[in-house]
Amino acid sequence: MKWIFGIDGGGTSARLSAESLDGIETAKLETLSMNPRSVGWEGTRLSLRLLFRALKEEESFPLDSCAAGFAGVAGIGRTGDREKFLAILREETGLTCPLEADTDALPALVGALGSREGILLIAGTGSIALGSRISNPVLVRSGGWGHILGDEGSAYDVGRRGIAAALRYRDKRGQQTLLLDFMLAHFGISDPFLMIPEVYENFDKAKIAGFASQVGRARDAGDKVAEGIFESVAQELADLVVSVAEEIGETEGERRISMTGGLVSNDNKLSKAL
Known part of the structure; x- marks a missing residue:
């Protein structure tokens, strides 16, 4: 079963939502903030580790079946920070599917306005x-x-x-x-x-x-x-x-x-x- 995920990494906490492509299976998880400006890059790494460790316990979401993922995270609006975040995400998860990341403000804009x-x-x-x-x-x-x-x-x-x-x-x-x-x-x-x-x-x-x-x-x-x-x-x-x-x-x-x-x-x- 293929699935996708999104991460909302705000200044106070981080949330992950995963969903199968048919929309039947879903998972919602929450952990510590992953904003590197607040918790440092090791804090970002820890937050990702905790989220995906919890997701791994959800048998419906094997990591090798992930189709794509997006992370909107406070503190990674600059180009170099986005690449560093994605590198840490891949290191912690082993994901090889397409991944993108940007500031948490971008998905918030599209989510609020629909465009x-x-x-x-x-x-x-x-x-x-x-x-x-x-x-x-x-x-x-x-x-x-x-x-x-x-x-x-x-x-x-x-x-x-x-x-x-x-x-x-x-x-x-x-x-x-x-x-x-x-x-x-x-x-x-x-x-x-x-x-x-x-x-x-x-x-x-x-x-x-x-x-x-x-x-x-x-x-x-x-x-x-x-x-x-x-x-x-x-x-x-x-x-x-x-x-x-x-x-x-x-x-x-x-x-x-x-x-x-x-x-x-x-x-x-x-x-x-x-």
Whole structure:
């Protein structure tokens, strides 16, 4: 039985879906993030190993019967990174079938819009906007620079801003905010000074991004500091979309814009503001 697979390698986790060509047999698996910018190339290798080890236990999907596969992975948008990822994938699996890989934003665009005509905003752990036209399929992107150089408007950005605001309030340099108590509870600490080893010795981008939900909780409770964070974030995300729209120019039909990612999908107020 021939089968195909797709990998969605986001900033927080990685998922693999396999399906027989007749659509009868399916498998869905999930494991650790494989973004090489976050977990390193050895982390990418480990994630792939875990996924395909689990898939091997599914008797319906022998590796020598794979017809083709595609991986959309955060952090491999550059040409050299795509080739390196594919080399690791083949080393870990022994697959000889046709394989392709690109940034996770590309399948997200086509999946959301049904074609390459339009604009997609992704705001999850990271943030990026991209778009293209059918007549000129070159992918235009804005953002996606990672949590050190960019990712403005992402869940990580919201979480980091929320932590910074909490610490400013602790220092009496900032406005009163619920975020200090929320931060202590989220990270399971009793002393704000414990944030130093929490961040600098045990850095976990996903955990900081996870604090975005608590910033949203504070906003919903009327916290002015949290409201200001979300107002700024909405503008950052809007700027991403506008910059892509200006570069791709007029589309051949009605311009379509779609939004995805955990931050906008799980926060109705933010998605409405956008």
